[in-house]
Every structure is written in structure tokens, then in C-alpha cells.
Amino acid sequence: MDTELLVAGITIAELIGYTGSLIIAISMLMTSILKMRWMIFSGNVVFIVYGTLIGAYPIIVLNGFNLVVNAYFIWQAYKLQGNYAVLAANCNAPMLERFLVYYVNDIRKYFPQFEKFEEEDVVFLIAKGTAVISVAGFRKNDDGSFNVVVDYVANTHRNMKPGKLLYERENIFSLLNTDTIYAQSFHFRHTVYLRRMGFKPSEDGNAFVLKRP
Known part of the structure; x- marks a missing residue:
């Protein structure tokens, strides 16, 4: 050359x-x-x-x-990719509180309406090895469906793997005992994520919905 x-x-x-x-x-x-x-x-x-x-x-x-x-x-x-675990968490668990406090500013970019979990919310922590890298919380509706309250992955580990683990390998429908999950998006990256997880726009266009296959 x-x-x-x-x-x-x-x-x-x-x-x-x-x-x-x-x-x-x-x-x-x-x-x-x-x-x-x-x-x-x-x-x-x-x-x-x-x-x-x-x-x-x-x-x-x-x-x-x-x-x-x-x-x-x-x-x-x-x-280490396979070294993930989904852990059920109490809303007052110290590790959960620490995670939310540490990433509060980044969480609010994607979930500006989130303040805190309610006692009835179903919350999961996703760990990689011994480190907690993700939190996902769901709130039950009167019809038995659930809304996504938070579905956040720490920016140092941000990829689709924790979501795939939760929504596919662990079968979130069985964990929540529901057939329908709703989610809202306030950030274009979260919209991309929801679509990758299989969520579709709802009929009214105000949310995304994921139904049991």
C-alpha cells in the first residue's frame, strides 16, 4: 500500500x-x-x-x-454471562434502597414519575455474580394485569441480557401470575428496550403491552 x-x-x-x-x-x-x-x-x-x-x-x-x-x-x-440470578426483594430491603439511592438520577431519566415502591409492589433484583446490576418492580392492577414501575439496569452493565433473563428465561408471567404487563416509556432508549423485550404499542397508543404467549 x-x-x-x-x-x-x-x-x-x-x-x-x-x-x-x-x-x-x-x-x-x-x-x-x-x-x-x-x-x-x-x-x-x-x-x-x-x-x-x-x-x-x-x-x-x-x-x-x-x-x-x-x-x-x-x-x-x-x-460470566450466564452468572445472572433473579432475586425477589422486599420493598424495604437495604440492598434495594442502596441501589435506588445510588442510581436515583439515572433512574429518573427513564422513569421520571417514580418516587418509591409501594408495599404491595412485586420487586426483583438481578445480580451478576455478587453485584446487583438491575431492579425491576411491578404494580398489580384491579384486573390482574401489572404495570412496570421501574425496569432499570445500571449503566455500567447496560445491555439486553438482564431483560431477556427476566422476561424470557425466568418467565415473568409465571413469577407475577398474570397474562398481561403494561409499560410506559419516557425515553427513546427505553422504547427500543421494550420493543426488544416483545412489548407492543397498546390500542390507545398511551403505553406498551406484553401478553403471555
């Missing part, structure tokens, strides 16, 4: 170097640890190519080492 070839006044090698720097910079903005490691991993690959093109062996060695380290931690993260 001709590394001196100019693209908008920049050599191919320089363009690749800038791309690697941009990828690393974006990775620093990631709140998900796993996504951050994947971005850094990609940046390492780009910098290895860059170092090869300009003959900078220290860059190759450093990024090669970082690539191996990131690959190991990514592998460890996927190895």
Missing part, C-alpha cells in the same frame, strides 16, 4: 492513525465496560496497522500487548 497517497491532504497512514485515536477517544465515553473494551480492542487493531505502515515497532508492541489484555477481559466478561 502506498502510505504516501493523500486523501484530503492527509496520507493513508496518518488517516489510519487519526481513526485509531478517534476510536480510543470514543471508548472513553462509553458507560458500558464491555462496550468500552470492544472499542479499545478495535483501536488497538487500528494502531497495530498504523504502526506497521510507518515502521513504529514500539506502537505495535504496546498495542499488541493491550489487545491481548482486552481480549482476555472480553473473554472473561462473556464467560
Whole structure:
């Protein structure tokens, strides 16, 4: 490859170097640890190519080492994917209260109407290993259906896996003994999440509904 070839006044090698720097910079903005490691991993690959093109062996060695380290931690993260558990929680449980207090500002972005759980609410904590990463609370309606009060995953572990665990593997309908669950969305990311979990817009368009298959 001709590394001196100019693209908008920049050599191919320089363009690749800038791309690697941009990828690393974006990775620093990631709140998900796993996504951050994947971005850094990609940046390492780009910098290895860059170092090869300009003959900078220290860059190759450093990024090669970082690539191996990131690959190991990514592998460890996927190895622990099955290490999730859904735990029923009392509304006054200290761990639940601590979780809600710690993430209160982020929770309100997605659930601005949430203040606290009521005594009759059904609440679950989702743990990964020994760490609580998610809380889901449901409130029963007079017709036996349930409303989602909160369904929140900590931003450091935010992906679809806790939701899939709760709504599919653990069969939320059996846990709640209901056929219908309603949810509202106040954030476009939560709307995407609800759709991924199988929720459909209600007939009046004011909520999302999930029915037992």
C-alpha cells in the first residue's frame, strides 16, 4: 500500500492513525465496560496497522500487548454471562434502597414519575455474580394485569441480557401470575428496550403491552 497517497491532504497512514485515536477517544465515553473494551480492542487493531505502515515497532508492541489484555477481559466478561440470578426483594430491603439511592438520577431519566415502591409492589433484583446490576418492580392492577414501575439496569452493565433473563428465561408471567404487563416509556432508549423485550404499542397508543404467549 502506498502510505504516501493523500486523501484530503492527509496520507493513508496518518488517516489510519487519526481513526485509531478517534476510536480510543470514543471508548472513553462509553458507560458500558464491555462496550468500552470492544472499542479499545478495535483501536488497538487500528494502531497495530498504523504502526506497521510507518515502521513504529514500539506502537505495535504496546498495542499488541493491550489487545491481548482486552481480549482476555472480553473473554472473561462473556464467560460470566450466564452468572445472572433473579432475586425477589422486599420493598424495604437495604440492598434495594442502596441501589435506588445510588442510581436515583439515572433512574429518573427513564422513569421520571417514580418516587418509591409501594408495599404491595412485586420487586426483583438481578445480580451478576455478587453485584446487583438491575431492579425491576411491578404494580398489580384491579384486573390482574401489572404495570412496570421501574425496569432499570445500571449503566455500567447496560445491555439486553438482564431483560431477556427476566422476561424470557425466568418467565415473568409465571413469577407475577398474570397474562398481561403494561409499560410506559419516557425515553427513546427505553422504547427500543421494550420493543426488544416483545412489548407492543397498546390500542390507545398511551403505553406498551406484553401478553403471555
